[in-house]
Amino acid sequence: MNCAFTIQFSWTLAALLLSLVLVESQRTSFPNRRDCEVVDLVFILDRSWSLRSPANFQKELDFVSQVVSVLDFENSRVSVITFSDDADLNIRFSDYYTLADFQRAVRALPWVGGNTYTHKAIELMMTEENQRSRDRAGITSIGVIVTDGGSTDPYRLEDVVRQVHDKRIEMYAIGVGDEVNQKELEMLASSYDHVYLLKNVNALSQIQDKLAARFCRGTPAPSTQAPPQDICxxxxxxxxxxxxxxxxxxxxxxxxxxxxxxxxxxxxxxxxxxxxxxxxxxxxxxxxxxxxxxxxxxxxxxxxxxxxxxxxxxxxxxxxxxxxxxxxxxxxxxxxxxxxxxxxxxxxxxxxxxxxxxxxxxxxxxxxxxxxxxxxxxxxxxxxxxxxxxxxxxxxxxxxxxxxxxxxxxxxxxxxxxxxxxxx
The missing domain is CATH 3.40.50.410 (von Willebrand factor, type A domain)
Incomplete structure (x- = not known):
């Protein structure tokens, strides 16, 4: 074999391997699921007509599936509510005790279409929360709502949200697209830093690791910036x-x-x-x-x-x-x-x-x-x-x-x- 070719091949292979190492090192690294905090997590997903297609709704479901992958399913619990004209409790806290079973079930949920009666989903969450708080007192309760538009009945929503905050449920609000009502999202969320505004459903994949890091205490939130060197x-x-x-x-x-x-x-x-x-x-x-x-x-x-x-x-x-x-x-x-x-x-x-x-x-x-x-x-x-x-x-x-x-x-x-x- 030609010596020059051998050297060139070796350098090319080395560069390829190094690039793979660098890419891998930049991925978010999560600890073992047993090191994550025990939480009870409910997802509230918009399935209204404004999503425009089953494919877009599927991206919401894929987002949920990825976010929960850091949780310890032996101890944490996850439920899913979808809403449009009505709201359905599709997955209860007690339905699945393994990650694989939950992911399979959530990815099979159907897109329904309809209006955006957000308050019906929140009311359903509160019903589930009342039962959960009796069975699992002391465990942190977190709600995540994903919606692509303002509520069809904002006045009813405002009344229901007060009850959520009285219960001290930690709420995250994710708005997708240019038709969301930012003030409504801020009202839903526990604080301003619990609000995410995204350009479209494709952007859900860009925040899934960040959100997962907030649920899995002890997990580093991904960052694209180097930390400052001299800080208090x-x-x-x-x-x-x-x-x-x-x-x-x-x-x-x-x-x-x-x-x-x-x-x-x-x-x-x-x-x-x-x-x-x-x-x-x-x-x-x-x-x-x-x-x-x-x-x-x-x-x-x-x-x-x-x-x-x-x-x-x-x-x-x-x-x-x-x-x-x-x-x-x-x-x-x-x-x-x-x-x-x-x-x-x-x-x-x-x-x-x-x-x-x-x-x-x-x-x-x-x-x-x-x-x-x-x-x-x-x-x-x-x-x-x-x-x-x-x-x-x-x-x-x-x-x-x-x-x-x-x-x-x-x-x-x-x-x-x-x-x-x-x-x-």
């Missing part, structure tokens, strides 16, 4: 805020001061769905404790802060241990496996626990799970007595994680002691 970021953490809502706070105004304190801490971290991002959940407590939203519910600082500031004052006694127990349960079920991710609980209270013995037992349990506890105490606004300094120290992981003020207005003075912000 927070260390990744899963953080629960336990906020006192008992009667001793007296009113919503004082409760709001606690919420503003929490928001200031959130400003010092980066909330998101990537491995280096933090997640935030909130529990309020008085006579009972309520999981206001879990770690996976909101994936942006704005969405978290909006949800916090919307919380309502409840009144009651100070059963702090009930909030601690909910936090333990949430961390036990949904914490990330990476040792890089800190597990943190902030307890913010204006008075001594109504049941200190149960509180001590609950605190011992969460500390055994490796949760780092901060305890923040403030005066009892009602004048019935101050917080218990010894109880704060008992709750906290160490004395450096105890903060005390004698006035709610002074909470902002201690925010800087508790933030996680680091610059690299």
């Amino acid at each position: 970021r927070s260390e990744p953490a899963d953080i629960f805020f336990l906020v006192d809502a008992s009667s001793s706070l007296l009113n919503q105004e004082n409760f709001a001061k606690e919420l503003q304190f929490v928001v200031r801490i959130v400003d010092n971290i980066i909330v998101g769905a990537r491995p280096d991002d933090s997640r935030v959940g909130v529990i309020t407590f008085s006579t009972d404790a309520t999981l206001e939203f879990g770690l996976s519910r909101h994936t942006s600082n704005r969405a978290v802060k909006d949800a916090i500031l919307a919380l309502n004052f409840t009144t009651g006694d100070t059963f702090t241990h009930k909030a601690i127990d909910i936090m333990y349960d949430q961390f036990n079920k949904f914490m990330r496996r990476s040792t890089r991710v800190k597990k943190i609980g902030f307890v913010i209270t204006d008075g001594q626990s109504t049941d200190p013995n149960s509180l001590r037992a609950s605190i011992d349990t969460v500390k055994a799970l490796g949760i780092e506890i901060y305890a923040v105490g403030c005066c009892e606004v009602s004048g019935a007595g101050d917080f218990d300094s010894q109880e704060l120290e008992m709750m906290a992981s160490d004395r450096s994680k105890v903060a005390q003020v004698d006035n709610l207005d002074k909470l902002n003075e201690i925010t800087f002691k508790l933030n996680l912000k680091t610059c690299t």
Whole structure:
């Protein structure tokens, strides 16, 4: 064989292999499905006449099939609703427990045609959500609506959407084509960063990896830009805020001061769905404790802060241990496996626990799970007595994680002691 030809062939082969490696390296890399967050995900798909053809509807179905491929189907659940003149629950949460079976079923759904009665699909989602919340309490509920036009009955839709947001369902809204109603999409979505505007149905394939990354916590969202080299970021953490809502706070105004304190801490971290991002959940407590939203519910600082500031004052006694127990349960079920991710609980209270013995037992349990506890105490606004300094120290992981003020207005003075912000 000619020597020059052999050398040229070798260089050509090497270049071809190198190009294949580069292409492969640029693809989005998702972790094992078992590393993804457990979620309950419902897709709401427009099947109206404006899609123009079964082929375009099929592109919606292919999009769904690809997005769910990152989920752990042994634990997560997916349902599908399609809508036009009416809405149908085509796939229930309980119908399929393997990815292959689900993908086969979703790709076989028929295009129907008709008008765009979006509110009927949302109402059907709420019916399914009411059943789901009873069966799978504590698991994040996510809705994704894909539509190519404005709703035929926008007034009915507006009424229904209020119920969705009251239920704290994390909603994404995807508009396809030039006939979508952007304001309507923004109303449907949980926040502005949950809205996608696409030129046509072909563009769905361009966002499927990005959307999948937001559902699969711990998955890097694809990016076409290199990350900046000198930036301030927070260390990744899963953080629960336990906020006192008992009667001793007296009113919503004082409760709001606690919420503003929490928001200031959130400003010092980066909330998101990537491995280096933090997640935030909130529990309020008085006579009972309520999981206001879990770690996976909101994936942006704005969405978290909006949800916090919307919380309502409840009144009651100070059963702090009930909030601690909910936090333990949430961390036990949904914490990330990476040792890089800190597990943190902030307890913010204006008075001594109504049941200190149960509180001590609950605190011992969460500390055994490796949760780092901060305890923040403030005066009892009602004048019935101050917080218990010894109880704060008992709750906290160490004395450096105890903060005390004698006035709610002074909470902002201690925010800087508790933030996680680091610059690299």
